[in-house]
Amino acid sequence: AQSVSQHNHHVILSEAASLELGCNYSYGGTVNLFWYVQYPGQHLQLLLKYFSGDPLVKGIKGFEAEFIKSKFSFNLRKPSVQWSDTAEYFCAVTRNTGFQKLVFGTGTRLLVSP
Amino acid sequence: NAGVTQTPKFRVLKTGQSMTLLCAQDMNHEYMYWYRQDPGMGLRLIHYSVGEGTTAKGEVPDGYNVSRLKKQNFLLGLESAAPSQTSVYFCASSYGADRYGYTFGSGTRLTVV
Numbered sequence: 001a002q003s004v005s006q007h008n009h010h011v012i013l014s015e016a017a018s019l020e021l022g023c024n025y026s027y028g029g030t031v032n033l034f035w036y037v038q039y040p041g042q043h044l045q046l047l048l049k050y051f052s053g054d055p056l057v058k059g060i061k062g063f064e065a066e067f068i069k070s071k072f073s074f075n076l077r078k079p080s081v082q083w084s085d086t087a088e089y090f091c092a093v094t095r096n097t098g099f100q101k102l103v104f105g106t107g108t109r110l111l112v113s114p
Numbered sequence: 115n116a117g118v119t120q121t122p123k124f125r126v127l128k129t130g131q132s133m134t135l136l137c138a139q140d141m142n143h144e145y146m147y148w149y150r151q152d153p154g155m156g157l158r159l160i161h162y163s164v165g166e167g168t169t170a171k172g173e174v175p176d177g178y179n180v181s182r183l184k185k186q187n188f189l190l191g192l193e194s195a196a197p198s199q200t201s202v203y204f205c206a207s208s209y210g211a212d213r214y215g216y217t218f219g220s221g222t223r224l225t226v227v
Contacts, residue, residue: 009154034215042220043204043218043219043220043221044157044204044206044216044218045218046215046216049215090156090157101147101159101162101172102215102216104149104156104157104158105156106154106155106156107156
């Protein structure tokens, strides 16, 4: 079965620090990859997505992610975090053929201290 | 431009009571989904629908029923609520194949006492 692993459950950073959140998936075929963000008390919003092409994907609010097929990874990065980035971040994966449901990781809770 | 609207936003139920959560989308999406979100477990799919009149079980369907009588609405029912169903419930919709990503509603926080 397809699964998604986010090994960092809680991350605490100071403002201006760099961020990298890990995401690994288990499915071996062609996949679509997503990162969602959930700010406190709000619903999930799409940060960025990868379908094909350039493995370095740029999203909103200065976030980017790199797809490394050989490592089955899609890590999220931001060079300099802000207090407003405090949120929970979810990686999600689905197959690229036909209708396949989105499978979410368990999430990483990021706290940025001012 | 409402997107996905969930009602109610909060609810407290007693064990054994029933209720229905409503999800409405105005984007003409074919696919709709119900998830529950619990601490440390991420989002788990309860049921989903690939079009009007269709429903299918997700990862954690027990204790829930759904209906999709109209394309824009997807209802989630709890016939006899249990404390284990205390959770935050999110509805989502999408055009089709998941390459487009999902649009989520704002959630319903349900407490079963």
